Amino acid sequence: MQKSKKVLLLGHFGVGKTSLIRRFVSDSFSDAYKVTIGVHITKKVVDLPSGTNLSMILWDLEGTDELHLIRNAYLMGTHGVIFVFDVTRPATFQNIQRDLDIIKEKVKKAPVLIVGNKMDLVDPADVKRLLDENDIDSDYLTSAKTGDEVNEAFLEMASQLDA
């Protein structure tokens, strides 16, 4: 079966949204930071074990810590959300509960995955402790740089959208 789903990547700026998509779509990475403005849209088709041929339309949004200001037009028709934070910068996950509430409010039924990125820069044990302390339940801890857990995160989203 053929399906097409719109997936939003949200999160503060510089957390690695663009890099994660680049790793997932073209299996590449750049250390240079080019700030995304507005939205970049790319597509990747994945074949799921269910037999579904899922076309993921990935909306790479300009990073912001003021999620309530995101334009409505960007949010319409969203099927799934990947919320990305940067494990090296507490500022990007300190208010995660508030951020998630805003997201849930805006895209009511869509599944939301929480991804902590840049794991290659830190000691996993430190991150786990930090996240525990802040009561953060992340779904995936990734590195766009090494590719660790990147496919897993996107494919999990794909299979949730297939269901």
Place this chain on the structure above:
Amino acid sequence: MLEKYKTQFIGNSIQFVVLDEKGLVRESDNTCFLLKTGDSLKEFHPFFESLEAIVPEANNEITFNCIHLESEGKELITDLVLRREDNALLLVIYDLTQHYNEYQSVAQARNESIIQEQLIALKNIELEERERFKDQFIRNFSHEIRNPLTSIMSLTQVLSQTDLNAEQEQMVQYLNQSNAQLRLLLEDILSISMISSGKLQLVEKEFNLIKLLNLLTFTYTAKAKEAGLEFVAEIDEKLPQIVASDRLRIYQVLTNILDNAIKYTETGQIEFSVQLNQKRANKANIRFEISDTGRGIPEAQLESIFTSFTQVYDKDKEQGSGLGLSIVKGLLRLMDSEIQLTSELDQGTRFFFDLNLKYPLPSSQRTDKKDEVLDTVVRKTLKKDKYKLLLVEDDVMIQTVVFKFLSGTDRFFIEIVSDGAKVMEEVVNTQYDLIIMDINIPNISGDQIARLIRDFPFKGIKDIPIIGVTGTLYDEDIAAYKAAGMNAIIPKPFAQEELLKAVFRYLK
């Protein structure tokens, strides 16, 4: 005419596309992108694939800002407007690439600087935490090591009193030296950690500079003599007598440099010179200078001799070069000054620094007045003609100094005990009016003795006034000594005046 201008202005930047319900191109003016009739927009760009989900949710017209569209090597940043017409869809593409690129560079600069700030703030927190941890560690460590060190020292002492052959005696002597070195090292490490953690605060008080310099001259003439060196002091007569500063720290700086000079000089002399650079308003700028005829410092090491214990164990560096100079550097920095030096191999080294010291106006009469005050205190409070004092002190130098300080008044019989273990016996056998006690004495520490005395069941012993003498820098320690039962604590080094004042205050 108008059309022509309009085309010139917006011609290249707005494209109109008419689509059928399936999203296939019916008509397009192809201003920005080439779209042929029958083309599927979904194939053209994935943005349009998501429209399937968006359009049902949208009103009749919907605008998307700042959408990146790329096709066949062309990349534009656009605003897109979609409008529902009767059984058709109108798409307007505004090419705003230039406008958005400007916005991009603003956002780039803003984001980069915010991220940078966040990372720096984080680094600082981490550094502070590490620093705190290090300080705590050093404090605990030096505290813990004190007990075993004390037993090593007292056992060495006990050992030295047993029957030893010449070789053994020599070894015990080395042991004693090493113990003393270890204790010094421990204190140095503590000082450095306090300076570097900013815990050390200067205490500015008026004091007699000339007396301090004389005390140093007195002490170091003896020390130099012991080391077979000559000591030459040149103290400027124009120096203000009373200055306001942290006497203890100035003393610490000078003794560190002087000790260092004696240590590294085999023959010749140590010169100690203090000269007035200038007086202005109520500030005197004073040059302190200490030069030796020692081996000198190789140029390559000039910088590193001031670095602290993280680097001090450099294997090229002389063993036991100590931490004194990094303490000097840290303390002088606290006093807004800087240690400087010139050195020539095998000729000697000259350390110098300038201090800006406040002095009170008018200057000269004040000390006399103080002395008068002291005299009246002495006269008023004394009931007996002569008092019996016990001095518990193992350092011969300090014994001499205290003796000198007190004997001038001609009011005291002074007994000296240098071993902590013998104090109680002495106190029980002789009725003393006051005890002056060093905290760091062999076998039993001064504060422990104070506690024993205070716990003693008899009046006349349990209430003997005790004045503690200590080199410690810590308020906590001083509080602990007082809690142990000491009436007052005098920090080393002390001036005659301070000692006498304390003694007379507690004599009954």
